[in-house]
Amino acid sequence: MKHKAVILGCNYYIGLSTIRCLGLHGIHTVAVDYSSKQAYGAKSKFCSEQLIAPHYKEDKEGFVRFLIDYASKQSHPPVLIPCHDxxxxxxxxxxxxxKRYYLIPQTEQGLYTKVMDKGTLHLLATQNNVRVPETVKLNDEHFFEKIENIIQYPCIVKPVDSPAFVAHFRRKLFKVHNKVELIKALDEAEQAGLEVIVQRIIPGFDDHMYTFDAYLNQQSQVTNWVSCRKLRQYPVNFGASVYTEYKKTPELYEIGAKFLEHIGWKGFAEIEFKKDAETGQFYLIEINVRITNLNVLLQQAGMNIPYLTYCELTGNVQRQSAEARATKRVFWYAYEDLLAIRDYWRSGQLTRTQVVRSLLFRPKAYAIWDWKDPQPALAYMGILLGKFLRKARKG
Structure with a gap:
């Protein structure tokens, strides 16, 4: 393969799975991060090259110059794959x-941000007749009346810019149960300089959360797709997938494919939906525009997103298979799933019997572990051990 693949962010299992998905096909993978200390993804035997770049937050311009300088020295433009928002x-x-130096699927500047931004995403969805949870903005007239009458408590305070919110608060949102808690959450967001919106909570346990994962070619047509259902997430109720199964749901294709094609999307996207437990209707919650947490499950179902991206951008178009093949495998991020199970038990949302039954007789698509590529998991366990020892010393 003449073109290298540059993977941004290898201190999390998304970057690791991307490296493996490409390395399996003999592609030269370049792991880029701001530090080598916790970049366990770069420990994979499929990682061909590791680069330490300026920190993307502390020196954004230096980071971009670093990427351009690297690509300008290559004989062929590399494929650029970001693995973090x-x-x-x-x-x-x-x-x-x-794009002068790298192969990138998206061609419309600003579309990534428009879809990641909760405010503009809400507008795009309503314009395309896709249901979204009822939402109130801070500058809406009769704000608190709308909360009481339309949204109702409990409700959630969500960020417009999720990466900035998570970086500051180490959580995805605030769940509030009354006006006092709402005002406190709004004040904290304002002090942090972060814009937020308030949304109704769609009824239903975490297993009512679904994903529609799709790849769209350069003509903005869905060529590959799969749908999944979350069984558990962490943090519980409003978190990321930690235990998720393949679940064929044609209705999600009807909603998601039409929406993504209409907005001119190119490349990979994952739409998260929640199925209303009372009405059965699907509501769009958010869209992930980078490689997903479930990447290893998608790959084992026959939809290798990093490789599809690489092949299309380098002119080696693969045979398209529409929906991925069914699989009984479940995606499992064991460490955070154990934390989630603890919280589900404490809150009475799951019993021990329910958890044990869910784990038995299900082949796993592991987030980190791979018998044929064990070094990243060993490095990750070393990182966890270091954290526990530091906490023990402080305690």
Missing amino acids: SYVEIVDEHLAKL
């Missing part, structure tokens, strides 16, 4: 400049 934002901001 913050990297996506930088790529979007400098898209025109980066």
Whole structure:
């Protein structure tokens, strides 16, 4: 393969799975991060090269210059694959400049950010007749009356810019149960300089959360897709997938494919939906525009997103298979699933019997572990051990 693949962000299992998905096909993978200390993804035997770049937050311009300098020295433009929302934002901001040196699926500057932004995503969805949870903005007239009468308590306070919110608060949102808690959450967001919205909570346990994962070619047509259902997430109720199954749901294709094609999307996207437990209707919650947490499950179902991206952008178009094949495998991020199980038990949302039954007789698509590539898991366990020892010393 003449073109290298540059993977941004390898201190999390998304970057690791991306490296493996490409390395399996003999592609030269380049792991880029701001530090080598916790970049366990770069320990994979499929990682061909590791680069330490300026920190994307502390020196954004230096980070972009670093990427351009590296690509300009290559004989063929590399494929650029960001594996974290913050990297996506930088790529979007400098898209025109980066596309001179890298192969990137998206061509419309600003579209990544528009879809990641909860406010503009809400507008796009309503314009395309896609249901979204009832939402109130802070500058709406009769704000608190709308909360009482339309949204009702409990409700959630969500960020417009999720990466910035998570970086500051180490959580995805605030769940509030009354006006006092709402005012406190709004004050905290204002002090942090972060814009938020207030949304109704769609009824239903966490297993009412679904994903529609799709790849769209350069003509903005869905060529590959799969749908999944979350069984558990962490933090519980409003978190990321930690135990998720393949679940064929044609209705999600009807909603998601039409929406993504209409907005001119190119490349990979994952739409998260919640199925209303009372009405059965699906509501769009958010869209992930970088490689997903479930990447290893998608790959084992026959939809290798990093490889599809690489092949299309380098001119080696693969045979398209529409929906991925069914699989009984479940995605499992064991460490955070154990934390989630603890919280589900404490809150009475799951029993021990329910958890044990869910784990038995299900082949696993592990987030980190791989018998044929064990070094990243060993490095990750070393990182966890270091954290526990530091906590023990402080205690």
